[in-house]
Amino acid sequence: MKISARNQLKGKVVSIEKGSVNSEVVIALAGGEEVVSIITNHAVESLGLSVGGCAVAVIKASSVLLGIED
Template sequence: MERTLAKTKLWLVNNRDKPIIGEGKAALLESIRDEGSLNKACKKVKISYKHAWLLLKEIEESVGEPVIIKKRGGKAQGTFLTEKAISLLDAYNTYQSILAQTIYDATFWEVIGLKISARNQIKGKVIEVEKEGLIAKVKISIEPTTITAVITKEAADALDIKKDDKVVAVVKATEVMIGKE
């Protein structure tokens, strides 16, 4: 039987529901950040310099403020992202990461499809949340023992997991997931 998969397109919108950035604009901003040069960023994402300027102008019109700073001359010359552009890129990457952990994860669809047996779900209470870098270790008291789930920091933040929360540990052969009631 052929397996079906979900696909999505993500873009951030402003408070007037007008698109700000999607995959292409995010790739351009990320390349500018990495390269420190609009010209090099254009080559990296394979678009013309003129097209890049049009995309940047569209972003700036959507957010109402500049997203790049151009510095000319000296060792500090180049093209750099403003704080606004950095926050847009961070938000886009966070949402993209959440999509990767849910929509693109077959396990997520098993949960949604209710294909998990009751014995794979264990109710418990969070006794500690330790966030470090990109990961979070969530210690869950499940009488008579404690288990630790290692999940992404973004997932822990999205679930707003904190000490004393009642959660459900979903055990799969290769991983332990967490759901919050």
């Protein structure tokens, strides 16, 4: 599959915490950082996500907010 989003982060699923409607999926990247995504339980099932499996976090944002501490 080809997509237009350039920010694609490949990693390994380290945890899936299912809620009543959505799941929190944590992906560990090669450098040790983690990406957390909230997706529907249906999406987890249809993608076949499981702990230890591979996944790609695709980030497409029209704006990025930055902040500093006062």
